Amino acid sequence: MNKGKNGILLVNKEPGYTSRKVGNMLSRKLKIKKVGHLGTLDPFASGLLIFAVGEGTKVLPYLEDEVKTYVATLYFGLLTTTLDPDGEVIKKEKVPPFSKAEIEKVIKQFTGEVTQIPPTTSAIKIDGKRAYEYARKNIEVDMPSRVVEVYTIEVLEYNHPLLVIEATVSKGTYIRTLAQDIALALGTNATTIKLVRTRHGDFSLEKAKLFEEVSEEDIIDPSLGLKKFPIYKLSDEEVKRVRNGMTIKLNASEEIVQIHNNSGVLQALYKKKGDNYIALRGFNL
Numbered sequence: 299m300n301k302g303k304n305g306i307l308l309v310n311k312e313p314g315y316t317s318r319k320v321g322n323m324l325s326r327k328l329k330i331k332k333v334g335h336l337g338t339l340d341p342f343a344s345g346l347l348i349f350a351v352g353e354g355t356k357v358l359p360y361l362e363d364e365v366k367t368y369v370a371t372l373y374f375g376l377l378t379t380t381l382d383p384d385g386e387v388i389k390k391e392k393v394p395p396f397s398k399a400e401i402e403k404v405i406k407q408f409t410g411e412v413t414q415i416p417p418t419t420s421a422i423k424i425d426g427k428r429a430y431e432y433a434r435k436n437i438e439v440d441m442p443s444r445v446v447e448v449y450t451i452e453v454l455e456y457n458h459p460l461l462v463i464e465a466t467v468s469k470g471t472y473i474r475t476l477a478q479d480i481a482l483a484l485g486t487n488a489t490t491i492k493l494v495r496t497r498h499g500d501f502s503l504e505k506a507k508l509f510e511e512v513s514e515e516d517i518i519d520p521s522l523g524l525k526k527f528p529i530y531k532l533s534d535e536e537v538k539r540v541r542n543g544m545t546i547k548l549n550a551s552e553e554i555v556q557i558h559n560n561s562g563v564l565q566a567l568y569k570k571k572g573d574n575y576i577a578l579r580g581f582n583l
Contacts, residue, residue, distance in 0.1 A: 303330050304352035304583055305517040308506040311339055311347040320509060324349060328514055336361050337498055342382050345495035346503040350520070353581050357523040360567075364499030365449060367466045370490050372477045374459040377487035381417055381474035385489075393486045395458040404483045405451045405463070414475045415443050446471040461488075466497075500525055520581065521556060521564040529556045532565075540566050543577040554578065 311320055317338045325333045334355040336348045345368075350358050375393040378385030447468035455462040465473060474490045481488030496503045500522075507516055521529070530548055532540065537559045539546055546568065548555065555575065557566045563583050568575040 303328065303514065303517065304581075305350070305354040305520045306357065306523050307349040307351060307512060307517055308501055309347045309349055309512060310503060310506040310508050311344055312508065313342055313344050316341050317347055320347065321349060323509060324351075324512065327509075327512070334358055337366060337495070339495060340382060340384075340493070342384050343493040343495065345493075346498050346501060346506050347495070348498055348501060348523075350523075351517060353583055354517070354520040354523075356579055356581060357520045360527075361499055361523050363469050365466055365468060365497075366471075366495060366499075367464065367497035368473050369454065369462065369464050369494045369496055370473050370477055371492035372461040372463065372481065372488040373491045374461065374481060374484075374486050374488050376459075376489040376491075377478075378489050381478050381489055382493075383489070383491050389487060391486075393459065396484055398453070398456065400484065401453060401456065401461065404480055405453070407483060408476060408480055409448050409451055411445055412448050412471075412476070412479075413443050413445050414472055414479070416472050417474055444470060448476065460491075464496075499523075519564070520583070521558070524556055524564075524567070527554050527556045527567065528552055529558050531558045531560055531562070533560065537565055540568070540577070541580065543580060545571075545574045545576050547573070548575050550575070 307324065309320060309324070311317065317335050321333050321335050325331065328351065330351045332352050332355055334350050336350070336358045339345065339347055348361065375391045376387070377389040378387055448471065449466040449468070452464045453461065454464055465476065467473070473493055477488045477490045494503070528550070530550060536546065540557050548568070550570070553570050555568050556564060557568055558564055564581050566580045567578040569578040
C-alpha cells in the first residue's frame with residue numbers, strides 16, 4: 299500500500315508543549331496541512347499522543363472511546379490551583395507517611411464507576427466557553443460532575459511523599475482529579491507532578507517516537523485504528539460500488555465493518571441497515 303501522507307502517527311510528547319503545538323510542528327515538518335490529534339495531553343504531561351494526517355483524520359472519531367493507561371506521580375501534602383506543577387501553590391505541608399495497607403484500601407474505593415468534578419482549568423465547555431477561559435479571568439463557575447470508569451489502579455512505587463500509580467481509565471477521566479480524590483480520602487491533598495500516557499486503545503508508548511525522530515516513514519495504515527471493526531475484502535467491481543457510496547449486501551452480522559479492496563487497502567466503513575450495508579465513511583487512499 300502506498301499510503302502517502304495519509305494515516306496515523308504515534309508521537310511521544312515531551313513535557314512543556316501543548317498538544318496543539320506539537321500538531322502544528324508536525325504539520326510544518328512533514329509539510330502536511332491536515333493534521334489532527336486525539337486525547338489532549340496537558341503541557342506538563344508526556345507520553346503517547348495519537349496524531350492523524352490527511353485521510354487518516356477520518357479515523358479519529360472511532361478512537362475517542364478507547365481506554366487509556368497512565369502512570370502518575372502524586373505529591374502528598376502539595377496543593378496547587380491546577381492540581382499539577384503549572385499551577386500556583388495553595389498549600390504545602392508535611393504529612394505523616396501512610397501504610398501500604400491504607401493506600402491500597404483507599405485505592406479500591408476509586409475503581410469501577412467514579413463520579414468526578416473536573417478541574418476548573420479543564421477544556422470542558424460551559425455556556426459555550428472552555429472552563430480554563432473562565433479560570434484565566436478568575437471567574438468562578440460550577441463545574442458539572444461526570445461519571446467515569448476506572449478499570450484498574452496499581453501502586454508502582456511509594457517513597458513518601460511521592461506515590462507512583464498506574465491507572466487504566468475510560469474517556470473523560472481526569473487523572474489530576476483522581477489523584478486529589480485519593481489524597482482527600484487519606485486526609486490530605488495531592489498534586490500530580492508527573493503524568494505519562496502509556497497506552498491508548500491498541501496503541502502503546504513503546505511504538506511512539508519523539509517529535510525530533512518522527513518522519514513520513516512513521517505514518518502507519520489508518521485501518522490500524524479501526525481494529526474493532528472486522529475487514530471484508532471485495533472484488534474490483536464491488537469496490538466501484540463502495541467508492542460511489544452505494545448500498546451493498548454482505549454475508550455479515552456486525553453493525554460496522556471495514557471494506558478493503560483485494561490489495562488490502564481501506565476503502566470505506568459501512569454500517570448495517572436491515573439486510574443491507576450503507577456507506578458510513580469513505581477513504582481516498
